[in-house]
Amino acid sequence: MNRRPLLRLAPALPLLGLPPLLVACGGEGGSAAGAPQTTPEPKELVALVASSLTDAFAELAEAFPRQPGNPAVTFSFSFGASSQLRTQLEQGAPADLFASADTAQMDAATKAGLIEGTPRVLARNRLVLIVPRENRAGVSGLADLAKPGLKLVTTAREVPVGSYTRETLQKMAADPAFGAGFDRRVLDNVVSEEANVRQVVTKVQLGEADAGIAYASDVTPRIASDVKVFDIPEKFNVVAEYPIAITKRAKAPASARRFVEYVLSPAGQTILKRNGFIPLS
Amino acid sequence: MALAAGAVVLLLCLPLVAIVWRTLQAGALLPALGSATVLAALRLSLITSAVSLALALLLGTPLAYVLARVPFRGRGLMEALVEIPIVLPPAVAGIALLMAFGRRGLLGPVLDAAGVSVAFTPAAVVLAQSFVAIPFYVRSARAGFAGVNRELERTAYTLGSSPLATFWRVTVPLAFPALLAGAVLCWARALGEFGATIMFAGSFRGRTQTMPLAIYAAMETDLGAALALGTLLVVVSALVLGIVHLAARRREAAAVGTEEWDPLPSDPAAIPAPVASAGRIVGR
Numbered sequence: 001m002n003r004r005p006l007l008r009l010a011p012a013l014p015l016l017g018l019p020p021l022l023v024a025c026g027g028e029g030g031s032a033a034g035a036p037q038t039t040p041e042p043k044e045l046v047a048l049v050a051s052s053l054t055d056a057f058a059e060l061a062e063a064f065p066r067q068p069g070n071p072a073v074t075f076s077f078s079f080g081a082s083s084q085l086r087t088q089l090e091q092g093a094p095a096d097l098f099a100s101a102d103t104a105q106m107d108a109a110t111k112a113g114l115i116e117g118t119p120r121v122l123a124r125n126r127l128v129l130i131v132p133r134e135n136r137a138g139v140s141g142l143a144d145l146a147k148p149g150l151k152l153v154t155t156a157r158e159v160p161v162g163s164y165t166r167e168t169l170q171k172m173a174a175d176p177a178f179g180a181g182f183d184r185r186v187l188d189n190v191v192s193e194e195a196n197v198r199q200v201v202t203k204v205q206l207g208e209a210d211a212g213i214a215y216a217s218d219v220t221p222r223i224a225s226d227v228k229v230f231d232i233p234e235k236f237n238v239v240a241e242y243p244i245a246i247t248k249r250a251k252a253p254a255s256a257r258r259f260v261e262y263v264l265s266p267a268g269q270t271i272l273k274r275n276g277f278i279p280l281s
Numbered sequence: 282m283a284l285a286a287g288a289v290v291l292l293l294c295l296p297l298v299a300i301v302w303r304t305l306q307a308g309a310l311l312p313a314l315g316s317a318t319v320l321a322a323l324r325l326s327l328i329t330s331a332v333s334l335a336l337a338l339l340l341g342t343p344l345a346y347v348l349a350r351v352p353f354r355g356r357g358l359m360e361a362l363v364e365i366p367i368v369l370p371p372a373v374a375g376i377a378l379l380m381a382f383g384r385r386g387l388l389g390p391v392l393d394a395a396g397v398s399v400a401f402t403p404a405a406v407v408l409a410q411s412f413v414a415i416p417f418y419v420r421s422a423r424a425g426f427a428g429v430n431r432e433l434e435r436t437a438y439t440l441g442s443s444p445l446a447t448f449w450r451v452t453v454p455l456a457f458p459a460l461l462a463g464a465v466l467c468w469a470r471a472l473g474e475f476g477a478t479i480m481f482a483g484s485f486r487g488r489t490q491t492m493p494l495a496i497y498a499a500m501e502t503d504l505g506a507a508l509a510l511g512t513l514l515v516v517v518s519a520l521v522l523g524i525v526h527l528a529a530r531r532r533e534a535a536a537v538g539t540e541e542w543d544p545l546p547s548d549p550a551a552i553p554a555p556v557a558s559a560g561r562i563v564g565r
Contacts, residue, residue: 081501083501084500086501136384153483156498158502190485191400191483192483193484193498194483203483206384206385207383207384208384
């Protein structure tokens, strides 16, 4: 009995399973956000949230179910750069909510048909300059950002804080106090483009970088003792707007809507203010 | 058994085929090859992984030899220690490197005093890659050296070969398959290193942005570039592995002749009785 020739073909057999598998995966029947809910919504809200909102949303997620009248939901968060989260949404990541650190990423998500309804701005923020507490590079003000040899960390342009930083630097370059080309000289000092704003803060906190530009809200009590903060004057600073929206693929849209309302309510705004954000009113 | 094998082949091949297919479909390969970012990442990846491999061969070979041949107290512990980076999550490796070589790390003041700053430089990339990849080489090389028939080495010695010559002309060739496998694994691990690199070395085009980091960054802006980078990595890896395996296969064929499928027959009685073959060296 000569089984050998057949055995040689055997490793290819699983490929026969491929077409049926593809058909099964292709026919996805997800419940659209607008369809009538005959089955109860899942008890979990999945949210893609900008990394600067990490602490604030952890608090909001804890407080929301405890408030009378709110659904008893648990939260599953994915914190990261808004540009990265938007990409994940585009690639099919399941989520009920998307909270971005700038309107550009939210607009991109809307244009890609991923957002249900209109996004609402949940809070605002501004930029600050942070340096390690030892301040070995001797940074005494914003002008020192252009000092040759200074190790500055920021993010890529698409990450909201990276975009805001470049905007602020351009405003400074237009001012005679800093001079034309100031933004070029500062950006020449960039030694690393981190994945998100929290990584920028970590590099400064560890003393690896000489300076970094992050949000005012990122100077949390936990890291405040490791860094020194320099204010960026209003005329150069940006007003970062954080839109939040429900996704088209949301599995729990009603709960998601309740959560957005909570975030925008006085109780939610108090929590955001406590975490260093500028509340809406 | 064949079904299980086929399933694994499918699992491994499908993603590779998928990325090459999508890249070609999107026509992303040619524009990427002209992109400065892609070329910088490719160059940096190839150079840093080559340096890491060189460090592995230079420093790892003596270590593997000592671990294999020299019995000393705590050798078992040392072996386990050397293998820890293999199981350590790369992110942990990144934090550990920062705590050791970072500005505020254990060696921070020393490096500072010497005027050496490692972070955000290609040196940091090589450090991160070496930390995670050298143990792969050492582990394989140690097993290779341990498996060499000492009798053959002693024979060479009695025939007038110096210890060093014996090492080069007897030990290394005999341990070569293990050394080669370890080197390939080491290089591959170094090339693909992401977590420790991004945490310890940062990400900057041309300086620290290796191909995996470039893919990560490109995913948010230009999926086409990310796909192209991924495909390039697949192609480069396949090429190197192909060359290495071809070379190894040639050596093996020269030594033992070509291989034939030789399964156990269903009837034990069909197995021929063992024949005493002449000229076999019996190891002790």
